[in-house]
Amino acid sequence: MSDAVLQYLRDHRYEQINHLIDFLKIPSISTDKQNKEDVKRAADFVANYVRHIGFEKVEIQPTKGHPLVYAEWMGAGEDAPTVLVYGHYDVQPADPLELWESPPFEPVIRENRLYARGTSDDKGQVFMHLAVFEAFMRTEGKLPINVKLCIEGEEEIGSENLYSILDEKKEQFAADFAIISDSGMVSNDQPTILYGLKGFTGLEFTVHGPKNDLHSGLYGGAVRNPLMAMAHLLASLKNEEEVVTVEGFYDDVEPLLASERILMSEVPVEDYPKTTGVDQTISEKGYTAIEHTMARPTLEINGMFGGYQGEGTKTIIPSKATAKLTCRLVPGQDPETIQNRLIDHLEKHVPAGVQLELKKEPLSAKAYKVDPNHPLIKKAAESYQKGFGKEAVYVRMGGSIPVLEWIDSIYKMPIVLLGFGTPDDRLHSPNESFPLANFDRGLITLVDYYQSVRKEK
Amino acid sequence: MSDAVLQYLRDHRYEQINHLIDFLKIPSISTDKQNKEDVKRAADFVANYVRHIGFEKVEIQPTKGHPLVYAEWMGAGEDAPTVLVYGHYDVQPADPLELWESPPFEPVIRENRLYARGTSDDKGQVFMHLAVFEAFMRTEGKLPINVKLCIEGEEEIGSENLYSILDEKKEQFAADFAIISDSGMVSNDQPTILYGLKGFTGLEFTVHGPKNDLHSGLYGGAVRNPLMAMAHLLASLKNEEEVVTVEGFYDDVEPLLASERILMSEVPVEDYPKTTGVDQTISEKGYTAIEHTMARPTLEINGMFGGYQGEGTKTIIPSKATAKLTCRLVPGQDPETIQNRLIDHLEKHVPAGVQLELKKEPLSAKAYKVDPNHPLIKKAAESYQKGFGKEAVYVRMGGSIPVLEWIDSIYKMPIVLLGFGTPDDRLHSPNESFPLANFDRGLITLVDYYQSVRKEK
Incomplete structure (x- = not known):
């Protein structure tokens, strides 16, 4: 030098x-x-x-x-x-x-x-x-x-x-x-x-039910609750073992090489309890938190809302519910393909009695x-x-x-x-x-x- | 007269x-x-x-x-x-x-x-x-x-x-x-x-995850997303056939008498598409919408929120998610008992990596x-x-x-x-x-x- x-x-x-x-x-x-x-x-x-x-x-x-x-x-x-x-x-x-x-x-x-x-x-x-x-x-x-x-x-x-x-x-x-x-x-x-x-794709979707909020006493039992439909839809996307259950989501994922897993095992693990306040890391079944964050795709709900959000109780069946999703993608995954697979999944799983409105996130990256x-x-x-x-x-x-x-x-x-x-x-x-x-x-x-x-x- | x-x-x-x-x-x-x-x-x-x-x-x-x-x-x-x-x-x-x-x-x-x-x-x-x-x-x-x-x-x-x-x-x-x-x-x-x-009971609960909203790229794959945990919890409460899946929820329900079902069949059915804007009624498996609204208990999510709710996208894992639930109860059901069964269910089903905060709705009615x-x-x-x-x-x-x-x-x-x-x-x-x-x-x-x-x- x-x-x-x-x-x-x-x-x-x-x-x-x-x-x-x-x-x-x-x-x-x-x-x-x-x-x-x-x-x-x-x-x-x-x-x-x-x-x-x-x-x-x-x-x-x-x-x-x-x-x-x-x-x-x-x-x-x-x-x-x-x-x-x-x-x-x-x-x-x-x-x-x-x-x-x-x-x-x-x-x-x-x-x-x-x-x-x-x-x-x-x-x-x-x-x-x-x-x-x-x-x-x-x-x-x-x-x-x-x-x-x-x-x-x-x-x-x-x-x-x-x-x-x-x-x-x-x-x-x-x-x-x-x-x-x-x-x-x-x-x-x-x-x-x-x-x-990682790459990136996203989707916002709204579940539409009744045209107005309804009295939960008069209509509970007669119409589908968009918030419950939303919960079922979201829960169908990923299981509790953090495995994404959308058909084809992992199809094009380049497998994590053994040599890379060794490199990742040498990375000093972040002090997660200190930085996140969470005692326990949760990662995809079969992968460590380091491996999942670095090299496995993720699907996260970034926001979700519908119905009454103030103090106390309002006994309504809300007219709609909205969720915002983004995925972080790994090599092999095409953002548009993944976005379309998410859409296919939602359209296939939306229950009777509610309508789905989809809004594609325009930004994406491989x-x-x-x-x-x-x-x-x-x-x-x-x-x-x-x-x-x-x-x-x-x-x-x-x-x-x-x-x-x-x-x-x-x-x-x-x-x-x-x-x-x-x-x-x-x-x-x-x-x-x-x-x-x-x-x-x-x-x-x-x-x-x-x-x-x-x-x- | x-x-x-x-x-x-x-x-x-x-x-x-x-x-x-x-x-x-x-x-x-x-x-x-x-x-x-x-x-x-x-x-x-x-x-x-x-x-x-x-x-x-x-x-x-x-x-x-x-x-x-x-x-x-x-x-x-x-x-x-x-x-x-x-x-x-x-x-x-x-x-x-x-x-x-x-x-x-x-x-x-x-x-x-x-x-x-x-x-x-x-x-x-x-x-x-x-x-x-x-x-x-x-x-x-x-x-x-x-x-x-x-x-x-x-x-x-x-x-x-x-x-x-x-x-x-x-x-x-x-x-x-x-x-x-x-x-x-x-x-x-x-x-x-x-x-x-009907009677009435309710519950608000919050799923707490990280202490702050986290970057979904850096932490996706390491921590449980409270919104996804919330979706799984809510979806576990009721299935898509509108049957409440909380243990003991129907235990004390007085069965609907055949004579009452006849009375109810004589009630002119509300023009639901006109009043609600929904084409299709959805009711508990085995019961009509009239029977369900009049004489079977319900569980409704009245509100739900967490994470980013503005325009566009914010790639976060939110720190928490909240839902508000109410149930309409029928003769035989005790509001406090049902509230406790809901709590038991949620505590049993809350996934690892998040904490549950419960708030009992103080109002109730038989x-x-x-x-x-x-x-x-x-x-x-x-x-x-x-x-x-x-x-x-x-x-x-x-x-x-x-x-x-x-x-x-x-x-x-x-x-x-x-x-x-x-x-x-x-x-x-x-x-x-x-x-x-x-x-x-x-x-x-x-x-x-x-x-x-x-x-x-």
């Missing part, structure tokens, strides 16, 4: 963290129209920073929504590999504001953690790459490999315009592999290779998985080791990042997820923070990684 | 309806503290009216809540029977006001129906007795039998203070039988002997039933025939009137339910009304009934 680069990072730590603080001060909340100009300012920050470092081509590309920052430095030459670095400069809303110990857009350091909205998700992690690029340029005058930056402003609102940009500008964004630092580690100092995420033995992944594990002094663990996660599937399907390039977040970061919640120790260790990891992948072409 | 009494009613129809309109103008909404004085004014109206007619003892008895009007006329002598006439002068709230075609407390007649809150439930029906008493007193100078009036002001808020009054003042309220006109007929001109009502062949009931059928020119049908109803059980258990007297309401009256809803045709036919029925029961002692 280049001592000069690391020395630069040590020497300029205060200055760089101040730059990050300036970046964090911009309330680039993508979902709130009132912050449209702030989002633009955050895009400008990124563009100006990389222009200042010496990136050759820097563009703020307009979209129908918030702009995308594209920048490239191709000075490593045609023999060197090209990396596409993806990240996002937009942030989640900060409310409820009253729960923040310090204002969300006035960054402060407490107990060696930097507190502000976006410190971990994802401004802080994006900035780590910028800091490393700066150090390379200022000391060696160049980057180890060719770099294309794609930093978007709509991740927190579903990356609404990214797919079409990636699809239309194939040549511009083409690279040998991608790096994304927008994820976390299983514990605060445990380097974590994230090699798979699962993403990269071979944990891929050389780029193995190298990431080695760089993590150098940065954190600890051997990395290999995990898949139950979350979904649609951009992974897009990059995968459009460019067929491997994606390396180099995340430095921690379970204590409180993403999307009040008091988001990021440990400065991981900022420092992450920089070492990134310096090593960019150098070590130089020959990967 | 006394022609003079009937002639009086015909001659004074306009005047009496104007008195009823004055009574209806008072917004005696018992649940609303702002109407406390109005409720009092409605009590005064009843007391003044009967004092004016010539009742001997008229009291406005204070309670912890709204007062009870007690009045008696015992001039028929010790050889004549004494009737306790129960009714209520309080009304339901009128909101949503914007749905009323004319203001709820400004009575108007449209198409021979009197529109106002309380026309059917129960001021209008109470007033019919007052009108008949007035006619007897003004023409014959006496009533055919001894009368005790008990007109309360808290029926719409659960008759909170009535039980203790009935229990404490046994001697004052003692009578040979009771008449209540606070119910309806199966169609607008079909006299209906209501000889049984079912009430009188022998449809009782001479007082047979006489009611005859009087109905005179008033309406049609043979009465015999029904039981799925609703619950706790005062029936109290009068039954404290006084052991038969109760005659002489109701004149119709399915179109819209009780508890905007545009409550009462057909003036039934006012006229009901007066004839009551005149005949009071005369014909003279010898029933």
